[in-house]
Amino acid sequence: MGRYVARRLLQMIPVFIGTTLMVFLMMYVLPGDPVRALWGEQTIDPAQIAKIRGELGLDKPIFVQYFDYLVGLLHGDFGQQIASQRPVAEVISQALPVTIRLTVLAFGFTVVMGIGLGLVAGLRAGRKTDTVVLLLTLLFISVPSFVLGYLFQWIFANQLGWITPTVQDSMNIGQLLMPAIVLAALSLAYVARLTRTSIAENMRADYMRTAVAKGLPRRRIISMHLMRNSLIPVVTFLGVDIGNLMAGAVVTEGIFNVQGIGREIFEALQRREGSTVVGIVTLIVLIYLVVNLIVDLLYAVLDPRIRYA
Incomplete structure (x- = not known):
């Protein structure tokens, strides 16, 4: 029984990574910019948007962002909401x-x-x-x-x-x-x-x-x-x-x-x-x-x- 449970736990790792990676990719290829959406229809300096994206790590390659997300999960960090600045x-x-x-x-x-x-x-x-x-x-x-x-x-x-x-x-x-x-x-x-x-x-x-x-x-x-x-x-x-x-x-x-x-x-x-x-x-x-x-x-x-x- 113990060996079976251990084997199943190991099998969960690729399933977890594959599922979360798929959702991660789907969300970040959707049209629209969450940072730009903060100002609605107002005009905003593109340099300011780029600065905020850099602070949030959204300017990094997508797989780097996913790796950072996994590292954060190991410390109990699910990320942060952009609009409210509250931890997820x-x-x-x-x-x-x-x-x-x-x-x-x-x-x-x-x-x-x-x-x-x-x-x-x-x-x-x-x-x-x-x-x-x-x-x-x-x-x-x-x-x-x-x-x-x-x-x-x-x-x-x-x-x-x-x-x-x-x-x-x-x-x-x-x-x-x-x-x-x-x-x-x-x-x-x-x-x-x-x-x-x-x-x-x-x-x-x-x-x-x-x-x-x-x-x-x-x-x-x-x-x-x-x-x-x-x-x-x-x-x-x-x-x-x-x-x-x-x-x-x-x-x-x-x-x-x-x-x-x-x-x-x-x-x-x-x-x-x-x-x-x-x-x-x-x-x-x-x-x-x-x-x-x-x-x-x-x-x-x-x-x-x-x-x-």
């Missing part, structure tokens, strides 16, 4: 707790409702309940998240008055519930369909017939035999989905005015603040890699036959 680490520390709350709520909703609907549909494959679940999940897959967000605002805020159209307090979990449901809708649909397919397939497996022939209680058969084997592909998807939920928060936080890292990325893109975008994406990449390592280690818990050399 400070921006992340203020916005990240909000996004974590939103992501945890969305992830919990995905796990509970997605696996629950998939289990019900899988145990009743081919019946009306199965058909209803498949149609509902198809609806969530077909409707874009921003359309679903505005639809939920119109129904539950404008028509029924159950919630406020936008989040007034980003630290209030109750107000984050609706954005979390919108954020989780697509993932929930995929989890439900994946669980349903895995359950229906394993219901026909030999070990299930053996468990029934032994006279084991139905609850034990489902929980100890059917679910443990059926959840392996679902756990794999959920591990990847955490990163997708954090990335998808950009749209959801914009719709519901949630003050998280998604909104910070959106505003930074408008200002061409490459340092902010790269810093936040770097953190998301780190979270994504760690979560996927944990998911791989969970395989052995779900299936004792899996062993790591």
